[in-house]
Amino acid sequence: MAYVISDECIxxxxxxAGCPVNAISQGDGKFVIDADLCTECGACADACPVGAPAQE
Incomplete structure (x- = not known):
């Protein structure tokens, strides 16, 4: 399952910056992950200071 970014996003x-496949972009009020591009590597979760990205 692709990662998603929760409302905890700051x-x-x-x-x-940590996503190796450029699957993350700025959305309305928080960043969003394109599920079609996400390789489920976890780099986004490792880079996030508040743990907002998680697998669905």
């Missing part, structure tokens, strides 16, 4: 951009 819009710091750490997850976007």
């Amino acid at each position: 819009s710091c951009g750490a997850c976007e």
Whole structure:
């Protein structure tokens, strides 16, 4: 399952910078992950200071 970003997102951009496949972009008030591009590597979750990205 692809990762999703919860409402805990603080819009710091750490997850976007950490994503090796550029599946993350700025959405309305938080970052979002394109499920079609997500390879489920977990780099976004490792980079996030608040643990917002998680697998569905």
